[in-house]
């Protein structure tokens with residue numbers, strides 16, 4: 001583990017009505033402990049998970065549009081500035097700058113950037129251009145070939161392109177990397193499969209701040225398991241109004 005915590009520099013914030021300070025968790029959170037090998041961020045759409053992940057990436061020196069320190073500002077994506085970056089303070093022991101910030105929505109641009117700059121036969125990406133692999137294959141190639149120890153990985157919805165089977169394979173890959181003990185992951189997710197990684201720390205982002213919760217307490221787990229067990233009832237309730 002490398003990154004111990006992220007503190008919000010409240011002393012620099014003057015107006016909580018302005019974005020990104022208007023996101024509810026920013027007002028309520030002072031410091032978030034991150035001293036776990038694997039930390040998940042969960043919560044409703046718009047709760048601010050990506051905003052915090054992006055700010056952490058920015059402060060590490062990763063390109064906030066996605067990539068590593070080598071890719072910093074190498075490719076630019078509209079609206080990729082880390083709005084909260086300057087307003088957080090990271091505490092390390094020890095500091096690392098190896099790693100990667102995965103953003104599903106800018107992965108296409110990242111793949112183009114790799115096409116322009118790769119000089120070693122796409123060795124870090126499974127031997128072929130990420131554009132010549134399916135969306136899920138290209139994500140998985142990155143995880144399989146580029147992710148190594150002695151590094152920190154920030155992943156924003158890595159499940160976006162992965163089938164359930166590949167998500168399970170991704171868990172196995174995480175497990176192999178974490179076994180070595182010198183790697184740290186912070187992952188924003190909506191996947192009940194990824195979230196099931198044993199012993200992970202789970203932070204729930206909500207209107208009143210950020211709190212640590214157990215897997216079974218998460219809405220992701222509860223809604224998914226209820227849906228799978230009571231699909232017909234749930235759909236009937238959902239469509240009730242429409243059919244009247």
Ligand SMILES: Nc1ncnc2c1ncn2[C@@H]1O[C@H](COP(=O)(O)OP(=O)(O)OP(=O)(O)O)[C@@H](O)[C@H]1O
Pocket residue numbers: 019023043044045046047048049050051052079188
């Ligand atoms: N450039 C921006 N200007 C103003 N508001 C923004 C901007 N970018 C994001 N927001 C708002 O900030 C809030 C937090 O967005 P963020 O993307 O961090 O949420 P999230 O928890 O990652 O959501 P999701 O689960 O949908 O990915 C949202 O309400 C969003 O609309």
